Amino acid sequence: MRVLLVEDDSTLLDQLKQSFSDAGFACDTAADGREALYLGQEYPYDLALVDLGLPEVDGISVIETWRKENRNFPVLILTARGLWQDKVAGLEAGADDYVAKPFQIEEVLARSNALIRRSAGFASPVLRFGDLQIDTRAKHAQVAERALDLTAFEYNALEFLAMRSGEVVSKTDLTEHLYDQDFDRDSNVIEVFIARLRKKLDPDNTLKPITTLRGRGYRFELRESSAT
Structure with missing residues (x-):
């Protein structure tokens, strides 16, 4: 952010x-x-x-x-x-x-x-998307109670996309929200980090949380679920 x-x-x-x-x-x-x-x-x-x-x-x-x-x-x-x-x-x-x-x-x-x-429309500090939970206070995430080992950038990218679930987020928009104005930005770096984030979130390729829309950007596909 x-x-x-x-x-x-x-x-x-x-x-x-x-x-x-x-x-x-x-x-x-x-x-x-x-x-x-x-x-x-x-x-x-x-x-x-x-x-x-x-x-x-x-x-x-x-x-x-x-x-x-x-x-x-x-x-x-x-x-x-x-x-x-x-x-x-x-x-x-x-x-x-x-x-x-x-x-x-x-x-x-x-x-x-x-x-x-x-x-972004979220009342709770813990964002829940089925098995995926994102704790915005502690800045960590877990899938099916398995803690994810995310870098700061990976976590921030996940939180930003999740808060815009269902929306298309361009590479430019994602970059501008994750880096300060003095950072030397390279859109290829975004691609690498998103690919790495996907592997950590979905190693078995079953959740498919983040879709790439060629020429447009990324979309977080999971929908918020209520706490039990």
């Missing part, structure tokens, strides 16, 4: 980037509202974390502009402002949730995961 971190405190921004990167996210950063506005307009994020007190363009205006331009990724506000009116203003501008500073990074990560999951 790819996130945009917007914070003018360089120390806090570095801490957020390190924590989100350690949790398996691809991270882009912005230190002012003008840069944040541009990045949010140009790239397909799964989530943006936005400080309200930004230089150049304030956080409220950034969020309002994104929403007017139909940039509908979830937005989590980070704010040092204690007044409830400021929090309400952020939510009314189009944000989905907020965390007041100082905060625990574990709470920020938990809220971020919940927002991404809910935006």
Whole structure:
């Protein structure tokens, strides 16, 4: 999953980037509202974390502009402002949730995961597709209670495709959601990782979880099932 971190405190921004990167996210950063506005307009994020007190363009205006331009990724506000009116203003501008500073990074990560999951239509942190279970909190997956030994990239690709079950996801879209803006991208690498992921998910070729549509991309074929 790819996130945009917007914070003018360089120390806090570095801490957020390190924590989100350690949790398996691809991270882009912005230190002012003008840069944040541009990045949010140009790239397909799964989530943006936005400080309200930004230089150049304030956080409220950034969020309002994104929403007017139909940039509908979830937005989590980070704010040092204690007044409830400021929090309400952020939510009314189009944000989905907020965390007041100082905060625990574990709470920020938990809220971020919940927002991404809910935006894809999943209520539970454990995604179930028959014998396949994907735990979005622990970042691991299992098939028929057999834990899968996945690299971070393989897990992230699986989670991204599973959250778009039934949709066609192009190589470009998959790449942009898995890598940050500075990564040297090669679509052939995507093919290799998807092939490896298939073998780990379906060694007997019975589930057939991921279909390749030539010239179009990939589609996750399994359907969500209810918890028992």
